[in-house]
Amino acid sequence: MTIIYKALTLWQPWASLIIWGEKEIETRGWQRPYRGLLAIHAAKTPPTLDLMSDTARRNAKAAMTQHNVTLNALPLGAVLGIVELRVIRPIPSNAKDLISPKEFHFGDYTPGRYAWFVKVVEVFPRPIPAKGMQTLWDWSRSA
Numbered sequence: 001m002t003i004i005y006k007a008l009t010l011w012q013p014w015a016s017l018i019i020w021g022e023k024e025i026e027t028r029g030w031q032r033p034y035r036g037l038l039a040i041h042a043a044k045t046p047p048t049l050d051l052m053s054d055t056a057r058r059n060a061k062a063a064m065t066q067h068n069v070t071l072n073a074l075p076l077g078a079v080l081g082i083v084e085l086r087v088i089r090p091i092p093s094n095a096k097d098l099i100s101p102k103e104f105h106f107g108d109y110t111p112g113r114y115a116w117f118v119k120v121v122e123v124f125p126r127p128i129p130a131k132g133m134q135t136l137w138d139w140s141r142s143a
Contacts, residue, residue: 005082007039007139009132012047012074013060015040017106019080019123022063025099026116027107031088032136037121038085039139041132044077056105078127079139083118091115 010018010026017023018040049057049071064071092098095109109115130139 001143003141003143005037005039005139005141006034006085006136007041007079007130007132008136009041009043009134011043011045012076013049013064013071014106015042015080016067016069016074017060017063018083018118019120020063020067021120022059023103023106024118025103025107026118027091027109028114028116029112030135031114031116034136035085035087038083038118038136039079039141040081040083041079041130041139042075042077042127043132046076047071047074053105055101059102059105075127077131078129079124079141080127081123082121084121085116085118087117089115089117 008026014023014026018026049060052060091109091111091113093111095115096104107115128141
């Protein structure tokens, strides 16, 4: 039996941060009407911390240490697990006052963007190789 999931490709370390439960809000410049199960795919692009603020970089390094993985050992080009996409909301001008500082530094909370609230449902014991795509895409999983 094959199960089809909607999937979202993210650069590392953001994909792992979501699967580890360290990041519960993904920020995007777009929204979709879809809500439900969502496969989190790590892009094949080599990971970097250069795009993060100093605070986010420290938090990401702490999470990697906690999960006993280095930046260069993060999985690439693979689906890491399943989350539930619960709600998508426009980002308000006072977003910094509404969420934790850690969460705030892991995203782009510029007003006009969207906050995608996710909850981890399943973490795969081993990443499943897959080719990602931009926007939401369909991923087939053999059960």
